[in-house]
Amino acid sequence: MKNLLRSEQAMQLALAIIALYYQPIHFAWWLWPFLFLSPDISMVGYLINAKVGAMSYNIAHHKAVAGILIAIGFMFHFPIPLFVGLLLWAHSSFDRIMGYGLKYQDSFDHTHLGLSGKRAKMQIPQKG
Numbered sequence: 001m002k003n004l005l006r007s008e009q010a011m012q013l014a015l016a017i018i019a020l021y022y023q024p025i026h027f028a029w030w031l032w033p034f035l036f037l038s039p040d041i042s043m044v045g046y047l048i049n050a051k052v053g054a055m056s057y058n059i060a061h062h063k064a065v066a067g068i069l070i071a072i073g074f075m076f077h078f079p080i081p082l083f084v085g086l087l088l089w090a091h092s093s094f095d096r097i098m099g100y101g102l103k104y105q106d107s108f109d110h111t112h113l114g115l116s117g118k119r120a121k122m123q124i125p126q127k128g
Helices: 002-022 029-047 050-061 063-076 079-097 117-122
Strands: none
Touching: 002 079, 029 050, 029 079, 050 079, 063 079
16 A cells, blocks of 8 residues: 555656646756755744644645645746645655655654654564
């Protein structure tokens, strides 16, 4: 199941990147890594506490937020929300492929996809 979900996210990532190529805002491709990773700035909320960190991270990585921005940009011909929405969608899909999901408020490693990071490696696999 994990590979099926990752392949679904890979297709969404590919479609978002293709859409980013055809959207009206054009930028130098050397900016791509900086722009692509920019939603991770939302992790700064973890400097306050896990609750604020999870909330800020989840807002910046929620596909409904990205979808709303894409819809607004597309329907009203606003290129900036369209660009930001596509960028958030692509970044969120990439994070899901890497095993990073939306965060629970107890810790950064506790996601809707299960545990990630060091806690996932320490977890004992279940038989059956």
